[in-house]
Amino acid sequence: MYRRPLFHRLDIESVVVFRALHLGDMLCAVPALRALRASLPKARVTLVGLPWARQFAQRFRSYIDDFVPFPGHPKLPEQEVRHEALTPFYADMCSRRFSLALQLHGNGLVSNEIVAGFGAGTMAGYCRDEPVATEHTVLFPYPELGAESERLLSLVERLGAQAVGDYLEFPLAQADRQELEASGVAPDLAPGSYICVHPGARKRDKCWPPQRFAEVADRLAAEFGVRVVLTGSADEAGLASEVASNMQAKAINAAAPISIGAMAALMKNARLLVCNDTGVSHIAAGLRLKSVVIFSKADIARWAPLDRDQHRCIWDPDAQRSAAVLQHARALLVRHRPGTAAHGGDVALLVKTWKAANAAQTPRSAWLIDAMRPGCRAAGLPGLRVAGLRGCGVAGFRGCGVPGFRGCGVPGLRGCGLRGCGVAGLRGCGVAGLRGCGAAGLRGCGAAGLRGCGAAGLPPC
Template sequence: MLIDAIDLTAVRRVLLIKLRHHGDVLLSSPVLTALKTHAPHAEIDALVYHDTREMLSGHPALSQLHTIDRQWKKLGPLGQLRAEWQLLSVLKSRQYDLVITLTEHNRGAWLVRLLKPRWSVGPQGPYGRFFKKTFTHRYLQVPGNRRHTVEVHLDALRRIGIYPAPDARALTLLPGADAEASLAAKLAASGLVPGGYILVHPTSRWLFKSWPAEKMAELINQLTARGERILLTAAPSADEMAMLADISARLQRPVASLAGQLSLKELAAAIASARLYIGVDSVPMHIAAAVQTPCVALFGPSGDIEWGPWQVPHRVVAANMACRPCGNAGCGGSWRSECLEKISVQQVLAAVDSLQEALA
């Protein structure tokens, strides 16, 4: 029996802190849902980096979304201090009873000290004495214990007596009416209709997670030879657009592309409208899970148990190599991942066929 569970009836406001990348933030969305389910009377806020805000904006359990802009450092010492102080003032005015941080970032520990909530939850680990002494509750993180990141996040709630039901742990991402409308116009201009295309997102911001361009192009060629309609997407970064250009140059038939042309919310709408998603371990793969679009995901150095598609029909394709998942930026830090290069086009096609047969 948990002897230090908190009294949820005494919780009026909660702050959830997740200062990580886009995918990590989206994978924290079930925590908001579970909190609201178990404490429907409470106001639940979140604090994330400004560039990741669209992963949680519009979440039905969210009262207020606060952000830290990593560009504040360009304001100079005084400007950054002013921005930080303004954020702290807003957070203090909320008078949180419970603060939960899902990362070992020291900013979360400092905020707990400054906001002085009655209860606070943080991860347990070798993060130093200051971090260790900050929280009223710390949830266990067992080294080498391979569990999905969503479950690890939910451990923060289990530690204080909240146990979400297995069917209540879904990801939540709402594209919004504006994004859906603008995406619909772009689809129409590309000659596509909702449900009539496969969305292929070949890239990741970390290119060592990407499948070779020549293999991705061959996969698309084989799909279009079958009569499949394809929509290509990618982030507007120079590296990702260069990879898309390489893939496009190898295609035997024209395909629609909105690469570099979509906001995150529009991308979510595009994935939600797709019949199937194909991509690598990246934010769009998690978006596919959130909007319940069946997906085929290629995994290399990263762990599919920890980061795979969550609660959505899917197939994971990965090479059977003893060294994976290693978590490295390519073999030996080379930004080339042999475990991805070993995946064949036929393996991915077989995964696509298997998933589509299961959905039929």
């Protein structure tokens, strides 16, 4: 085995990357492509993928310089083989004399043979068996565990690349926004006033039932006053209509013949996405759009977005867990958008959602713990620790810990112990004159369970 990584011992002028898969799978490769570009900034990078991926290469032109459509292989199920195109394809690949061929298509059982046919000076990727390290070939054993994006990023790191973040991206162009506006599928939607529900998937057998999507959409519309936008391709318009027909609230059916970019532009300003395990869940991760993703077949550990706080994944193969989907959607919606200031409406929103969860017979402790889980910003107010749940927030209590909210940094809360009192347990503090915790009907509350409280009308806990 060579001691120096491949990228450090070769003069690499051109790279061909093979990954002939669909949208979500391609988006998982973005962190690896970003690291590749950062480590080989002068190399010309060519992507070989499914014909549709030309638009992917154009969208990620900062990482990809050229695109060649793959004509298919009998053992790869993603497309039918165009037999007449095989010989010209491989001849073209060999004529380009790539410095490096990088196999980013699975464990190499089939794809290594394909990539070897590109005639590159050196080949690298994963393999099923023992590692290979020769002058012209470097193959590492395929990792059977870990998220897909991490597996791909790990490969280029082992070759000598420097990781530049493990986050996904989905850059939007002005043309995407213009297409959305021209389509007229969802006019007059103010940013943050709606949620997106995407009931479809490339494989229909992994779709949650339309009735379940309708149930969740109705409840969220009623509790949060948001409009519901049903997204999908033109082929999924019928499925979206079925969801709409099962709803009490009026939904906007935006399943239309628009591009992936235009659909992403629509999702960009939504407050939440509820969807199946499909490509749009990775678009949401790239857009920093909070999401609840329902899994029924795929491996969650491999295909779920990395940020499990902003993207909640529910395993529900029998379509019996709509209450769990609602619980997680509420926890995400109750927060503010990042960067917005806390204000008095936050507590009112939290109270409203608490009441809705109570009316739905959602266990209060489960809802509260979920809304204030690690890393969250319930109601967008940073810093609370609820029973040791670090990094979340209600009422902007910085560095606090319930029970006993110690060392709070809310304006007006000076050195409080905050035990057994008002808004989420604000005892004896002076928030805007809330002395003795009796103002505005905030009586006898106790955080860490909110026992016997009347915070803005909360019933006894």
